[in-house]
Amino acid sequence: MPDDSLAQLQRGLLDLDMEAALAAVHNVIAGGNQARVKEAVDVVTRSLEVVGKRFQDGEWYLAELVYAGEIAKDVMNALSPLMQSGGSPSRGTLVIGTVAGDLHDLGKNIVVNFARSAGFAVVDLGVDVSAQKFAAAVREHGPAVLGMSCLLTSTESQLAGVIDALKTQGLRDKLKVVIGGAALSERAARDVGADAFAPDAVTGVDMMKKWSAPA
Numbered sequence: 001m002p003d004d005s006l007a008q009l010q011r012g013l014l015d016l017d018m019e020a021a022l023a024a025v026h027n028v029i030a031g032g033n034q035a036r037v038k039e040a041v042d043v044v045t046r047s048l049e050v051v052g053k054r055f056q057d058g059e060w061y062l063a064e065l066v067y068a069g070e071i072a073k074d075v076m077n078a079l080s081p082l083m084q085s086g087g088s089p090s091r092g093t094l095v096i097g098t099v100a101g102d103l104h105d106l107g108k109n110i111v112v113n114f115a116r117s118a119g120f121a122v123v124d125l126g127v128d129v130s131a132q133k134f135a136a137a138v139r140e141h142g143p144a145v146l147g148m149s150c151l152l153t154s155t156e157s158q159l160a161g162v163i164d165a166l167k168t169q170g171l172r173d174k175l176k177v178v179i180g181g182a183a184l185s186e187r188a189a190r191d192v193g194a195d196a197f198a199p200d201a202v203t204g205v206d207m208m209k210k211w212s213a214p215a
């Protein structure tokens with residue numbers, strides 16, 4: 001019988017059927033195939049794009065957006081241990097968080113998992129992280145890279161605030177800063193003084209690997 005777990009996962013997310021989504025993801029996990037785990041993450045990402053579109057078009061309301069987010073979170077939590085089985089040597093530290101005022105963390109959590117698999121020690125500050133908290137973590141952990149996630153246009157200005165705080169405390173020149181999230185672009189990276197914008201987790205972690213490669 002063909003395995004339709006990924007199609008079922010997509011249906012679970014788009015029909016707001018938590019049980020179906022979790023059953024599907026457990027099938028994927030039981031298969032123990034790393035490539036399928038990556039595909040499942042892609043299905044979640046693509047499904048959430050559809051969710052966002054439905055919300056934007058007024059087809060879905062906030063309650064549906066929230067519930068789709070909860071399903072995605074439970075699915076990603078289930079997949080997360082399998083995304084970390086890299087065991088590569090340490091490449092240094094990544095400090096990462098979602099900026100103040102923004103509670104979106106699904107994308108950031110994917111970056112965290114990919115970076116850990118790639119051998120980074122990750123300090124995850126969570127969501128709604130103030131500029132002072134970012135700067136304090138940079139001072140404490142001395143990371144090679146600072147990653148910031150931002151999905152809301154209204155919180156974009158927080159990015160510049162963090163970079164200003166780093167500059168004021170003499171920390172900016174000691175690390176690379178990469179930003180990501182639906183609200184951003186390469187232009188935003190230039191505007192706020194980040195080193196780069198990453199459109200997705202794979203690109204972001206590839207950049208981090210290049211930055212931390214021995215000269």
Ligand code: B12
Nearest residue numbers: 052066069103104105106107147149152153180181201204
């Ligand atoms: C799920 C979701 C939610 C969930 C979040 C659950 C959670 N725990 O994260 C909930 C329901 C809580 C939510 C709330 C809100 N949301 Co919302 N949400 C979404 C939705 C549908 C999906 C986001 C997501 O998780 N995508 C999947 C992940 C995997 O993708 P991603 O985040 O883009 O991450 C990838 C890349 O961007 C990149 N990346 C991301 N961060 C980083 C960081 C670094 C360092 C790197 C390298 C890479 C990187 O890598 C990731 C993996 O490849 C989007 C629609 C969309 N198309 O984005 C709206 C969306 C972001 N939300 C939106 C809005 C308006 C809201 C609310 C204001 C709604 C309201 N009226 O209350 C609130 C805000 C709450 C707050 N203060 O944050 C708008 C934002 C519009 C804007 N431009 O400002 C969007 C775009 C929907 C829309 N089309 O209108 N939301």
